[in-house]
Amino acid sequence: MTLLRFIFSAIAIVAGTIFGVASAQETASGWRYTKESMRPFWSSDVITDEPILFVRDIQTGESRGTVLFPIDQVIAVRSSAGDVQYTQGVDYRFDRGSSELVVPPGSRIVTVAASDLRRPANSQKHRLTHRDGNGEIMFGAKLEYHQIQTHVTYRKSRSDWPLEMPRFDAATLPKTLKKLRDGEALSIVLLGDSISTGCNASSWGGGAPFQPAYQDLLVQHLQSRYKSNVSLKNLAVGGTSTPWGITMVETVLENRPDLVILAFGMNDSAGRTPKEYGDNIATIIERTRASAPETEFILIASMLGNRDWTLLKHDVFPQYRDKLAALCNQGVALADMTSVWEEFLKRKKDADLTGNGVNHPNDFGHRVYAQVLSARLIDHASDQ
Numbered sequence: 001m002t003l004l005r006f007i008f009s010a011i012a013i014v015a016g017t018i019f020g021v022a023s024a025q026e027t028a029s030g031w032r033y034t035k036e037s038m039r040p041f042w043s044s045d046v047i048t049d050e051p052i053l054f055v056r057d058i059q060t061g062e063s064r065g066t067v068l069f070p071i072d073q074v075i076a077v078r079s080s081a082g083d084v085q086y087t088q089g090v091d092y093r094f095d096r097g098s099s100e101l102v103v104p105p106g107s108r109i110v111t112v113a114a115s116d117l118r119r120p121a122n123s124q125k126h127r128l129t130h131r132d133g134n135g136e137i138m139f140g141a142k143l144e145y146h147q148i149q150t151h152v153t154y155r156k157s158r159s160d161w162p163l164e165m166p167r168f169d170a171a172t173l174p175k176t177l178k179k180l181r182d183g184e185a186l187s188i189v190l191l192g193d194s195i196s197t198g199c200n201a202s203s204w205g206g207g208a209p210f211q212p213a214y215q216d217l218l219v220q221h222l223q224s225r226y227k228s229n230v231s232l233k234n235l236a237v238g239g240t241s242t243p244w245g246i247t248m249v250e251t252v253l254e255n256r257p258d259l260v261i262l263a264f265g266m267n268d269s270a271g272r273t274p275k276e277y278g279d280n281i282a283t284i285i286e287r288t289r290a291s292a293p294e295t296e297f298i299l300i301a302s303m304l305g306n307r308d309w310t311l312l313k314h315d316v317f318p319q320y321r322d323k324l325a326a327l328c329n330q331g332v333a334l335a336d337m338t339s340v341w342e343e344f345l346k347r348k349k350d351a352d353l354t355g356n357g358v359n360h361p362n363d364f365g366h367r368v369y370a371q372v373l374s375a376r377l378i379d380h381a382s383d384q
Contacts, residue, residue: 030082031203031210033220040371040380041068042161049151051080051364053351054103054111061105065150068347070099072157077101077109080149080363081208084108097157099347110148117351128358131308140356143205149352149362163339166375172333173296173376176259180377183227189255190215191245191284192263194238195303200355201366214361214369215261221374233257241267242280249287257295260288261373265302265320265338266359269313277316278323285332296331298376299324300369301338305359306350312359318342335372 037048052065071094077086086092091107094100103109118135119128128137138144170177179186190196198204198213212220215232222230233255235248242264252260262284268277281299288295301321305312321338328334344353355362361369374380 030208031212033217033224035221035224037367038217038221038371038374040165040375041368042159042163042165043380045159046075046153046155048153049078049364050153051149051151051352051362052101053145053149053349054101054109055117055349055351056111056113058113063103063107063109063111065101065103065352066099066348067101067152067154068099068344069154069156069160070097070158071154072096073155074101075153075155076151078151078153079110080146080151080202082151083208086150101152109150112148117357129310131310137306137309137357139358140200140354143200143202143207145351145354145357146200146202146205146207146362161343163343165340166333166335166372168375168377168379168381171330173259173298173331175294175331176296176377179258180222180226180228180230185229185231186222186259187255187257188219188230188232188259188261189252189257190232190234190236190261190263191248191252192236192261192300193240193265193267194236195266195360195369196234196236196261196263197238198366199238200360200362202363209363211363211366214366214373217367217370218373221370222377225378236263239267240264241270241272242277242284245284246280246287249284252288253291257292259296259298261298261300261335263300263302265300265317266305268320269305269316270311271313272316274316274319274323277320278326281324282327285327296333298333298335298373299327300335300373301325303337303361303365303369304341304345306354306357307345308350309358333376335369335376337369337372340368340372 041047050067054063054065056063077092086109091109092101092103103111117138119138120135124136124139128139130137201211201213203210203212219230219232301324304317317338325334353365
């Protein structure tokens with residue numbers, strides 16, 4: 001086992017043991033599903049609760065952060081828990097048509113110095129050496145990043161999103177869609193790593209607003225749109241990668257899935273070649289279909305981790321995505337989070353999007369995962 005895979009495994013196992021995995025049914029009071037929160041960000045006029053981690057300029061005392069799109073109107077700026085609403089002109093300001101918010105000295109909005117996001121070398125349980133050699137990235141085992149991020153809800157002034165996003169096509173996953181449309185029970189199995197256990201969603205961490213992880217959001221969204229009883233068996237385990245996924249095929253089959261979601265890549269990047277990764281995913285599909293030929297699949301190309309972590313290899317993620325895309329045909333669809341994250345990081349800091357500082361999404365990231373997945377299964381054009 002490489003050092004990187006050991007660290008990923010240790011982080012995930014410790015987190016999962018201490019904090020558990022919260023399902024939609026186990027989520028504490030405070031979270032309420034809404035159709036608006038699951039409307040695809042790329043096609044919606046309003047972006048709900050987009051996070052910013054405001055980093056303070058030590059010279060001016062001001063803090064600045066950006067949202068994904070130019071702003072026409074700020075609807076609300078709130079603490080990540082949702083319990084404090086901030087006042088425009090007092091706690092923050094913005095120029096219409098800009099994507100930047102400015103937080104003045106004395107604002108109630110939480111801000112941090114850049115140095116607050118670092119720790120001395122060898123001071124944390126997991127070595128997260130910063131790429132510039134100056135100490136380590138601060139690791140957030142629970143909701144440490146969530147608590148210093150601020151949520152912005154705003155109306156876009158324009159939708160300049162360059163990526164081709166997944167579109168609803170009933171022919172892509174025909175058997176799954178037929179069951180949903182006919183109101184038949186649908187069985188989903190999720191196989192993946194710590195991201196798919198729900199790590200760093202606020203419900204997983206036991207804090208407000210108690211938003212469920214992406215897989216539970218997906219189930220909620222499907223059940224709100226169809227009359228089917230949708231069940232999801234989550235077999236994800238932190239620290240795992242595609243070879244482990246192959247060993248789990250029999251367990252997958254025991255759950256008689258109509259749809260299998262495969263979500264690997266973050267831990268594979270520790271040293272697995274794109275060919276090995278693609279071959280392993282193909283093996284999982286082939287062995288599943290050998291016993292259950294009607295099974296359909298969604299393949300998730302992983303989000304990106306923090307580029308400032310020296311041990312994380314970023315070059316393989318687009319290559320992993322391309323291997324997944326090559327496997328897609330009728331009954332096998334791609335959920336491309338890699339390309340989405342690449343574009344996110346052109347517009348925002350990793351600290352805005354991270355749940356733990358290195359390789360997990362925050363609440364917003366979990367919602368985007370669910371939005372991209374649901375775009376394969378729900379015709380959102382009717383929402384416009």
